[in-house]
Amino acid sequence: MLLECDHHEVQVRADFAYAYGQLDVLERATVPLEPAQPDPFQLDHSAVLMLSILELLHTEHEAGRAHVSLAVICKRLDIRMSTLQRLMTALSEQLLVDVSTQKERLVAALTASGEDISLALQAA
Secondary structure: OOOOOOHHHHHHHHHHHHHOOOOOHHHHHOOOOOOOOOOOOOOOHHHHHHHHHHHHHHHHHHOOOOOEEHHHHHHHHOOOHHHHHHHHHHHHHOOOEEEEEEOOEEEEEEOHHHHHHHHHHHHO
């Protein structure tokens, strides 16, 4: 996990280390004062979860279960329902999944576009 801190926090830590003899004067001058830049090739957690949702729905679809309840997705991915609903909204807006109600419960299914994306990811 990438920890972020601002310029002030880095300077305070450097001053603290200097005061307690953990840095000499030369080292203190070389302490970076800008936060580290995130790796542009690293996916954020939401993107990883969305890919996991697509993979799960694809696997279930291949097993003959086109619709999967949101509660089951939450349990399998170990995420909260509020997080899943936010991610499902994003996937629905991109027309990759369809969320509907069956027997008074929310279920999700891959759309044709979602299936195409899932197949492409499986091949990669």
